[in-house]
Amino acid sequence: MRKTYKYRLAPNKTVENKLHWVLARCRELYNAGLSERKDAYRMVGKSITYYDQQNVLPEIKAKIREEYQDIAAHVLQDVLKRLDKAFQRFFDRCAKGQKPGYPRFQGRNRYNSFTYPDGAGWKLDQQTRPPDKKGMVRVNLKLTKIGTVKLHLHRDMIGKVKTLTIKREGEHWYACFSCEVDKPEALPSSYEDVGIDLGVTHFAALSNGEFLENPRHYRRAENKLKKLQESLSRKKRGSHRRAKAVKRVAKAHRKVRNQRADFAHKASRKLVNRYQVIVLEDLTMANLVKQPKPKQDEETGQYLPNGAAAKAGLNKSIADAGWSQFVGMCTYKAAWAGRTLVQVDPKYTSQICPNCGNVRKKTLEERWHSCTCGCELDRDTASAKVILGIGRKQLSVGTRPTRATA
Structure with a gap:
């Protein structure tokens, strides 16, 4: 069985810029792989597979995009694997007669994570430290070719870590560890x-x-969201102030989403x-x-x-x-x-x-x-x-x- 543990990261400015840079390069590779598949099928009727694209990745890194050498190899391979999974789901929907939904190009606000598919390329410092005033324990997460980032270890992980996903949510970064665990013991039987x-x-x-x-979390925050959206609409497109207003709106929506998830977790x-x-x-x-x-x-x-x-x-x-x-x-x-x-x-x-x-x-x-x-x-x-x-x-x-x- 799989269980995912999600932890908040606290990167410094240098590491945060590097995370943004790696995420942007992964998005570019995803869109380039999608474009190659579309053009190959449109021009010669050929379907390109994941292995076709993976095999030419070393040559691309050596001759075309040398900056890819500053990214872990397994991360780039996982990007192509993610694209392949999108096509597999597309073909499955076609076979079932559902609305196909052809894979689309990813904008910078839609592509928000990259994955280490195995234990290579990262290391979690297991050194125990006393919790801070908020009860948080911080450990070091070392990412190859990126740097070391602080991680808020608010609960212990159980099981063997299979994959690590670095995810961006607004202005925050998270580490998601997918662990293989044994099925836990069932709760005592209830008669209700x-x-x-x-x-x-x-x-x-x-x-x-x-x-x-x-x-009614959204209803309670609706007036605040309305004012923030009105403030955003008055800002000039492309300006620095508009970028700040976008972050304020996103932060307010993220709070509503977190409140809704918190209620659902506790009630369930x-x-x-x-x-x-x-x-x-x-x-x-x-x-x-x-x-x-x-x-x-x-x-x-x-x-x-x-x-x-x-x-x-x-x-x-x-x-x-x-x-x-x-x-x-x-x-x-x-x-x-x-x-x-x-x-x-x-x-x-x-x-x-x-x-x-x-x-x-x-x-x-x-x-x-x-x-x-x-x-x-x-x-x-x-x-x-x-x-x-x-x-x-x-x-x-x-x-x-x-x-x-x-």
Whole structure:
């Protein structure tokens, strides 16, 4: 099994400039390899493979791009391997009849990492040091032909390191160690199961009547983001002030993203620690945030109101909740803890009575479930109970559920 440990780097100015330089050269090689593949197929109908490009890399370093000699060889090879993986995924999508998505050229704001694919080219100083005032332990990470950089070792790594990825996020740099680890021991068995209905009013309603409140991180930061974006729009393109304004906007968005991830981590951890079986809806986010189709009057040809403004606000709230991220974290945490995670069809789950099974259509404004059988409870709680019942039925009759996998 693989587990990735991510640590913040604290490079000095010299090393940081070198990291930017290496990243720029890797991006250039990626775009050059992509251009070569496109031109070869367009002009002579030939498909160039990873090995074709790798074999000529030493000649390129010796005669054409001598600056590549200042970059570790395995890093450059991994760049070509990354390009090859992009083409393999493109061919797989074509074979499956999906939208192909041909590999695209990478701009400087899109290509943000390079990888050491094995243990060569880097070394982590294992010398133990006392933690600082914030509880951080700093060790040295030595990168061949780049330099030595301080690393915030906020937790110990477990397992054997297989790859090291140096990643840029805004103005910060991180080291991501992918480790091969043994499967951990499962948590003690729990005798509680839960169904979860994800929503906007509450982030999640549990089948036992509890709620996870929606933090609405983006909504809370929206006014600040608006002012920063307005300030950015007033800056002259290409100016030094505009570059600073771009960094301020990126920093504000990064804070919202980190807050959302922090909430998802903590909420998923609490659920996995408490419940043995977790049942969620199998939601397709792309369908939930689709814009409504335009309505046109057949006689006059004029466009009629279609609720696009209201749907845009709902789409923003759905995206702010980060349901996909939360479900993904629940999935892998459940796999590591020995729990069972089931995803069920969400069809009619909000319309079915959890007590008698009667189906009654409700509008979105109707937030209270009331049935002729006497069942009275919150609409989202009722939906969570229905989801739990469907999940238990799948497990009992042997229908293969969507279980958590590592």
